[in-house]
Amino acid sequence: xxxxxxxxxxxxxxxxxxxxxxxxxxxxxxxxxxxxxxxxxxxxxxxxxxxxxxxxxxxxxxxxxxxxxxxxxxxxxxxxxxxxxxxxxxxxxxxxxxxxxxxxxxxxxxxxxxxxxxxxxxxxxxxxxxxxxxxxxxxxxxxxxxxxxxxxxxxxxxxxxxxxxxxxxxxxxxxxxxxxxxxxxxxxxxxxxxxxxxxxxxxxxxxxxxxxxxxxxxxxxxxxxxxxxxxxxxxxxxxxxxxxxxxxxxxxxxxxxxxxxxxxxxxxxxxxxxxxxxxxxxxxxxxxxxxxxxxxxxxxxxxxxxxxxxxxxxxxxxxxxxxxxxxxxxxxxxxxxxxxxxxxxxxxxxxxxxxxxxxxxxxxxxxxxxxxxxxxxxxxxxxxxxxxxxxxxxxxxxxxxxxx
Numbered sequence: 001x002x003x004x005x006x007x008x009x010x011x012x013x014x015x016x017x018x019x020x021x022x023x024x025x026x027x028x029x030x031x032x033x034x035x036x037x038x039x040x041x042x043x044x045x046x047x048x049x050x051x052x053x054x055x056x057x058x059x060x061x062x063x064x065x066x067x068x069x070x071x072x073x074x075x076x077x078x079x080x081x082x083x084x085x086x087x088x089x090x091x092x093x094x095x096x097x098x099x100x101x102x103x104x105x106x107x108x109x110x111x112x113x114x115x116x117x118x119x120x121x122x123x124x125x126x127x128x129x130x131x132x133x134x135x136x137x138x139x140x141x142x143x144x145x146x147x148x149x150x151x152x153x154x155x156x157x158x159x160x161x162x163x164x165x166x167x168x169x170x171x172x173x174x175x176x177x178x179x180x181x182x183x184x185x186x187x188x189x190x191x192x193x194x195x196x197x198x199x200x201x202x203x204x205x206x207x208x209x210x211x212x213x214x215x216x217x218x219x220x221x222x223x224x225x226x227x228x229x230x231x232x233x234x235x236x237x238x239x240x241x242x243x244x245x246x247x248x249x250x251x252x253x254x255x256x257x258x259x260x261x262x263x264x265x266x267x268x269x270x271x272x273x274x275x276x277x278x279x280x281x282x283x284x285x286x287x288x289x290x291x292x293x294x295x296x297x298x299x300x301x302x303x304x305x306x307x308x309x310x311x312x313x314x315x316x317x318x319x320x321x322x323x324x325x326x327x328x329x330x331x332x333x334x335x336x337x338x339x340x341x342x343x344x345x346x347x348x349x350x351x352x353x354x355x356x357x358x359x360x361x362x363x364x365x366x367x368x369x370x371x372x373x374x375x376x377x378x379x380x381x382x383x384x385x386x387x388x389x390x391x392x393x394x395x396x397x398x399x400x401x402x403x404x
Contacts, residue, residue, distance in 0.1 A: 010351040033067060036060035040076070046167050050084040054094045058101055066380065068292055068314050077102040085125070092129030093136060096122040100143065108376045110288060112151055117142045138164050138176050140182065149187055158187055178221035181210045189228055209320075227260065234261050242333050246303055250335045254261065257299050257346060258335040265375060266324040288370060290316035293355035294380060295329060298345040303334040311349055321354050325375070351378040 031039075040056040048056075057080035064073035077098055088095040103118025123140040130137055145160030165180035185206040192203035210218075211225040230249045233240045242261050249260055294312040297305050308330045310322070329350075339345055356370035 001343045031059065031063065031194050033060075033063045036063045043082075050087045051094050052090055053080055054084055054091075054098050061101060061105070065108075068290065070105055072111065074102055074105045074111075074114075077105070085121075088125040088128040090095075092126045093127040095128075096136075096140065099125060100140075103147070103227060107147075108292075108353045108355055108378075109353040110357050110370065116144075116147050116151065119147050133167070133171055135171075135173050135176060135375065138168055138171075138173065142180060145183065149183075154187070154191070158184060161187070174215055174217040178210070178213075178218045181206075181213075182221055182224050185210050185225060185228055186327045191233070192255060223356070231261060236263050244332055246335060250303075252337040253301070255338050257337055257348065259332060260303070260335055261331075261333040263328050263331045265328045267373060283289070288354060288356050288373070291318060291321065292351060293317065293322055293325070294349055294351050295326060296349045297345060298327055298347055299337055300345040301336060301339045303336045305330055305332050305334070306345070321373075322352075325352050347361075347381070349380040351380050 018380045036056070036059045040053070040060045042053055043053050043056045043270050057076055061073040061076045064070075064076060081095075081098055081102065084091075084098070099118050099122040103122070106118060108113040119140070123137060126134070126137045141160060141164050145157045145164070148154075148160060149157035161180045161184045165177050165184070168174070168176035168180060185203070188199060188203040188206040191199040207225050207228050211222055211229075213222060214245065227249055230245045233241055233248075234245050234287055246260050292314045293310055296307075296309050296311040298307040299305055310326075313319075313322075337346055353376045354373060354374050355376055359369045359371045
């Protein structure tokens with residue numbers, strides 16, 4: 001969890017780091033649920049062009065997701081996929097968008113296999129209409145490696161990142177190269193936190209590999225490597241080290257929030273969800289259904305977090321897992337930020353979903369069982385994910401950061 005919060009923060013800190021791959025990320029929209037439902041229904045009824053149906057389906061799925069209707073959102077996307085997937089050669093980026101959105105919602109549902117397959121279907125869609133050396137195809141390979149990392153397939157994830165880094169360097173795609181090297185560094189650093197003796201040397205090597213680059217276009221990634229080094233000096237039980245880390249890294253206030261330190265969410269509390277006698281690989285599915293909250297908080301000009309509150313929660317919320325989440329958010333430290341006149345700070349909203357991957361390997365029972373608990377997050381702050389103009393054709397890099 002902590003590693004991927006840091007990964008998201010560092011990705012934002014590296015300006016213009018990956019192609020405009022996901023132009024329709026799940027975010028809060030201004031349209032009502034009924035209006036997006038009506039728009040999608042009308043589009044299907046008049047047999048609208050595939051791209052129009054994809055737009056309508058994604059808009060409605062966004063609203064459904066925000067309302068906590070994860071299964072309906074995913075079913076909405078799958079229904080449209082069934083009609084538009086055959087047009088991948090004509091509309092590769094649009095078909096890839098909807099497969100990718102389906103995969104991300106599947107992750108919030110704990111559907112590990114559909115989450116992984118969806119990302120592979122997205123790259124198949126891109127390959128159907130784009131050259132394999134296109135930046136968007138390489139960016140999708142990063143998405144696949146991210147899924148491997150989330151599902152604990154560390155070797156596959158690391159190999160995927162390194163292959164993208166090497167190919168991006170050959171194709172002179174510096175943002176993709178930097179992003180891939182940064183992900184390797186973050187992954188190795190997370191492993192080193194668990195086992196310093198075994199993974200520490202490799203972590204230092206990976207951070208050094210990025211820090212030692214000389215291409216001016218990779219400057220933001222070298223800064224990210226420096227942030228990783230600074231973050232490693234922080235001790236959770238010593239607030240003074242956090243202050244020193246922020247002071248060491250920060251040169252001037254940033255316009256966008258830049259996360260410098262985020263403590264891990266204490267997963268031990270989630271053991272309470274397991275019934276008596278259940279093992280970590282043998283948990284009933286109902287313990288994770290409908291477990292989500294939207295947390296709002298304020299980032300002050302000094303980068304400290306305050307006013308952490310629940311903005312919304314699922315009707316069936318079992319609140320005992322929420323406290324570790326809000327405590328971890330309250331302990332975050334951002335670099336000092338520029339706060340507009342008249343405001344006390346920058347208001348953020350994040351969705352946290354308690355879920356668990358299904359264990360598809362259990363035999364001897366028809367009941368679907370869960371594995372270890374995990375948390376999926378999504379930034380719902382309105383200005384956090386501006387919609388970039390989609391790139392249609394060509395192998396140029398664009399300037400957006402896909403959410404995770």
